[in-house]
Amino acid sequence: PAAEAERELTDGFHLVIDALKLNGIETIYGVPGIPITDLGRMCQAEGIRVISFRHEQNAGNAAAIAGFLTKKPGICLTVSAPGFLNGLTALANATTNCFPMILISGSSEREIVDLQQGDYEEMDQLAIAKPLCKAAFRVLHAADIGIGVARAIRAAVSGRPGGVYLDLPAKLFGQVMDAEAGAKSLVKVIDPAPAQIPAPAAVDRAMELLKGAERPLVILGKGAAYAQADDEIRTFIEKSGIPFLPMSMAKGLLPDTHPQSAGAARSTALKDADVVLLVGARLNWLLSHGKGKTWGDAPKKFIQVDIEPKEMDSNVEIAAPLVGDIGSVIAALNARLDGSWKVPPAQWTETIRTKKEANIAKMAPKLLKNSVPMDFHSALGALKNVIKERPDALLVNEGANTLDLARGIIDMYEPRKRLDVGTWGVMGIGMGFAIAAAVESGKKVLAVEGDSAFGFSGMEVETICRYNLPVTIVIFNNNGIYRGTDTDPTGRDPGTTVFVPGARYDKMMEAFGGVGVNVTSPDELYRAVSAAMDSGKPTLINAEIDPAAGSESGNIGSLNPQSVVKKK
Ligand SMILES: Cc1ncc(Cn2c(C)c(CCOP(=O)(O)OP(=O)(O)O)sc2=O)c(N)n1
Numbered sequence: 001p002a003a004e005a006e007r008e009l010t011d012g013f014h015l016v017i018d019a020l021k022l023n024g025i026e027t028i029y030g031v032p033g034i035p036i037t038d039l040g041r042m043c044q045a046e047g048i049r050v051i052s053f054r055h056e057q058n059a060g061n062a063a064a065i066a067g068f069l070t071k072k073p074g075i076c077l078t079v080s081a082p083g084f085l086n087g088l089t090a091l092a093n094a095t096t097n098c099f100p101m102i103l104i105s106g107s108s109e110r111e112i113v114d115l116q117q118g119d120y121e122e123m124d125q126l127a128i129a130k131p132l133c134k135a136a137f138r139v140l141h142a143a144d145i146g147i148g149v150a151r152a153i154r155a156a157v158s159g160r161p162g163g164v165y166l167d168l169p170a171k172l173f174g175q176v177m178d179a180e181a182g183a184k185s186l187v188k189v190i191d192p193a194p195a196q197i198p199a200p201a202a203v204d205r206a207m208e209l210l211k212g213a214e215r216p217l218v219i220l221g222k223g224a225a226y227a228q229a230d231d232e233i234r235t236f237i238e239k240s241g242i243p244f245l246p247m248s249m250a251k252g253l254l255p256d257t258h259p260q261s262a263g264a265a266r267s268t269a270l271k272d273a274d275v276v277l278l279v280g281a282r283l284n285w286l287l288s289h290g291k292g293k294t295w296g297d298a299p300k301k302f303i304q305v306d307i308e309p310k311e312m313d314s315n316v317e318i319a320a321p322l323v324g325d326i327g328s329v330i331a332a333l334n335a336r337l338d339g340s341w342k343v344p345p346a347q348w349t350e351t352i353r354t355k356k357e358a359n360i361a362k363m364a365p366k367l368l369k370n371s372v373p374m375d376f377h378s379a380l381g382a383l384k385n386v387i388k389e390r391p392d393a394l395l396v397n398e399g400a401n402t403l404d405l406a407r408g409i410i411d412m413y414e415p416r417k418r419l420d421v422g423t424w425g426v427m428g429i430g431m432g433f434a435i436a437a438a439v440e441s442g443k444k445v446l447a448v449e450g451d452s453a454f455g456f457s458g459m460e461v462e463t464i465c466r467y468n469l470p471v472t473i474v475i476f477n478n479n480g481i482y483r484g485t486d487t488d489p490t491g492r493d494p495g496t497t498v499f500v501p502g503a504r505y506d507k508m509m510e511a512f513g514g515v516g517v518n519v520t521s522p523d524e525l526y527r528a529v530s531a532a533m534d535s536g537k538p539t540l541i542n543a544e545i546d547p548a549a550g551s552e553s554g555n556i557g558s559l560n561p562q563s564v565v566k567k568k
């Protein structure tokens, strides 16, 4: 009938796009393929920026760090089964690091999967995703797309942020429905990450502990960086006068050169502190679970600020749990820093300062060597200056020596500029993080990569060239994992941790129209990186590092099990 012909229709494709746009999603990171190739094309046509990768793990890592940087869930779009599985590592890593992202994967029809009838790329993706992420949803009817996308967004960013899986079976996209009803089914999420105000009694309890402290210490974690409560945090640190220790991705919340930074006196600060205020930092392996020689013998009292109530007492007793969002909690603490507050005894702050200056002085000569071949310290001395001159550049970092030494040597000056391997210490985040950092911030990006670490995501240099992103990659080429000197005792093969001697990764970049440079000295490295950052062109610098430099597993060699049995 005529009415039917006039009735305007919409479909699953359009409802997914409309739901994402309604909720402010501007970018999608993914790899095309059945059944989502057309969805990607239609997203692009409707003004969503679609960044297509060479492997879903890198697209997922990009989505995760986009979430960390923007507080909006990063979106990763993949095909079913193998594409979904490739995205899962990034989804699990995002959940571990509390980065908000949504992995959207096409999937097979339930009736075929549930009868295991052997569909193209058949897999029960929802069941497989559930244990690895914060929440997982599947949508079967077009009319449910609006609520499904809304649920995924709120699950990703509310409370403790994390990874969410959204399963969209192929037939959903083609389902049609009345356009007006479709529009009504969409949900614009209101206040997706509500403030969580701390109880006044909890704030009072924490303040009492701090007032009674002789040697207080604040530890800022990546939750404090994510919260974007930068002014509140700076005010609290500077008004209280308490020394602070930034965890890796919290560096730059206050400059590493700040007089109250205890970064270069980390071991003294952790050992001697008597009251420790954790702000968005878990007492996990990165902080030796709050126990053992790292924390010395002096009894410690922990105050913990976290949005996740269950995090309290995870490793050691928390004397003052402060549950809430960091912005609200630190604001409440600032309100109590009144005339009665006394800054910590000079004896404590002086101890930290002198220890810090001694450590910096000890390190200084190592950073100035203009030696060939370079070692990690002399190469990092050059990059330290590059970031000092470009404090608004984002720094991506992964490797073992390349990671551990860069963390302490390259000072950061602004929040959310250092993006690295995070809580898992996972290799492979490099190019995905670099791409999303450039896309989301519009700023220059410097990726400092171990040669092994780079290898996990290196194919994305083509992606970086294709979108002409201002990414400068520096590969610390020490010809191997940890070092480049291992050999096969049987003489048959290369050692298990070495690579092709004299590898020239810079040639890879030239293959895709980017700039490739090979450098052997810190001065050459400094000049090449500065020129690359000025040019804004995709550049890969192959920095030759002495293969004998460095140590196995960087700072965490003790985590390796040792064999006590000597084979006859
Ligand atoms: C996914 C994954 N695979 C393997 C590892 C083990 N691993 C590996 C393979 C590293 C690479 C170290 O070599 P590099 O060249 O990146 O850095 P340096 O040579 O400068 O130490 S660091 C590390 O913990 C890991 N952390 N994550």
Ligand SMILES: Nc1ncnc2c1ncn2[C@@H]1O[C@H](COP(=O)(O)OP(=O)(O)O)[C@@H](O)[C@H]1O
Residues within 6 Å of the ligand: 096, 097, 098, 160, 161, 220, 221, 222, 223, 224, 226, 227, 247, 248, 249, 250, 279, 280, 281, 282, 283, 284, 286, 305, 306, 307, 308, 311, 324, 325, 326, 327, 422, 423
């Ligand atoms: N906005 C927020 N308010 C309060 N806590 C937060 C917020 N965002 C994240 N968090 C918490 O921050 C913590 C981050 O800890 P972690 O990843 O261990 O940091 P780091 O590795 O830097 O020490 C998590 O426990 C998470 O629940």
Ligand SMILES: [Mg+2]
Residues within 6 Å of the ligand: 450, 451, 452, 476, 477, 478, 479, 480, 481, 482, 483
């Ligand atoms: Mg290496």
